[in-house]
Amino acid sequence: MKWNQTGQPKRKIGIMGGTFDPIHMAHLLLAENARVQFHLEQILFMPSATPPHKDHRLVSPMEHRKAMVQIAIESNPNFVYSDLELRRTGITYTSDTLEALHEEYPDTEFYFIMGADSLFAVDAWHQPEKIFQRAAILAGNRSEVPLENIYRQIEYLEERFDGKIGLIEMPDIAISSSEIRKRCANGASVRYYVPEAVHQYLENHQLYR
Numbered sequence: 001m002k003w004n005q006t007g008q009p010k011r012k013i014g015i016m017g018g019t020f021d022p023i024h025m026a027h028l029l030l031a032e033n034a035r036v037q038f039h040l041e042q043i044l045f046m047p048s049a050t051p052p053h054k055d056h057r058l059v060s061p062m063e064h065r066k067a068m069v070q071i072a073i074e075s076n077p078n079f080v081y082s083d084l085e086l087r088r089t090g091i092t093y094t095s096d097t098l099e100a101l102h103e104e105y106p107d108t109e110f111y112f113i114m115g116a117d118s119l120f121a122v123d124a125w126h127q128p129e130k131i132f133q134r135a136a137i138l139a140g141n142r143s144e145v146p147l148e149n150i151y152r153q154i155e156y157l158e159e160r161f162d163g164k165i166g167l168i169e170m171p172d173i174a175i176s177s178s179e180i181r182k183r184c185a186n187g188a189s190v191r192y193y194v195p196e197a198v199h200q201y202l203e204n205h206q207l208y209r
Contacts, residue, residue, distance in 0.1 A: 010109045014043040014138065015101075017085070017094065017112070019177070021060050022202065023072045024194045026175040028079075030140045033170040034113050035078055038138060043113070044082040045069050048092045062086055064207060071197040095127040098134035110135040113168070116142045119153045123160065132163030139165060143172040184208035 016031050023045075031043045047065050059065075066086065073079035084100065085092040094112065101110060112135040114122070119139050122128055131137075137157075141150065154165045180190050185208050191199050202208070 010107055011042075011105075012038070012040045012109050012111065013105075014038070014040040014111045014113050015046060015097075015135070016043055017046045017048055017097070019059055020045070020047045020065050020069050021177050022065070022068045022180060022194060022198055022207070024175050024177060024180055024198075025192070026173045028072065028195070029170055029173060030113060030115070030168065031079065032076075033140070034111065034138045034168050037168060038111060038166060040078075040111060042078055042080050044080050045073055046082045046085050046097070048085045049088065050091050060207065064201075064205065068194075068198050068201055071201060072195045074197075093126040095125070095130040095134075098131060102134050111138050111166075112136070113138045113140070115140050116145045116150050116167075119150065119157065119165070120145075123157065129161055132157070132161035136164040136166065138168050140168045140170055141172075181208040 014031065014034050016027065018027070020027065031045070034040060035043050047062065047069055049062060066081075066083065070081050073081060085097055088096075088100075098110060098112070101108070112131065114137065116139045119137075122131065122137070125131065139150070139154075141147070150167065154167070157163060158165055175193055180193050183190050183193070184202060187209075190202065193199075194202070
């Protein structure tokens with residue numbers, strides 16, 4: 001355990017970033033399993049405003065994505081909404097977000113949560129060395145990615161960036177935001193793909209139709 005300058009243990013906070021277009025059950029399960037397995041105090045759910053890897057014209061308005069995140073997590077006191085990236089202008093890079101968090105909360109240990117597939121792309125993100133300097137990485141295991149490949153990639157990243165990576169054990173749930181948008185567009189049900197409150201929000205606002 002790390003300690004701050006006052007001799008108290010540092011807070012351990014997880015970060016769930018993404019467009020959340022929409023947030024779904026796999027997001028919530030990944031966050032909860034990370035919190036429990038790595039003894040995190042809270043998980044910050046942080047929708048991105050202008051992600052570098054997506055055409056912003058194809059991303060739903062932030063007011064909808066923000067509202068869906070808030071109603072999806074409101075019943076869990078360990079899940080906290082953060083508008084840090086929505087308040088920033090320009091492209092939102094993870095390295096910049098972590099730098100801002102460290103400046104605001106210097107006595108906190110941050111854990112950045114991602115899917116296992118992102119482990120094979122993170123070294124091409126903007127200033128990846130700063131990401132590993134400012135946070136430990138927690139990756140959710142996915143059955144379509146062979147476990148030996150994941151362990152090999154973890155070893156490579158830890159050695160290259162002198163970072164720490166943990167593997168989150170969780171059920172393999174094949175749900176994606178793109179699949180949900182497609183089902184909505186085709187008039188198919190997405191009940192139980194998303195929390196019930198989000199399902200009602202999608203129906204009331206006719207999103208992705």
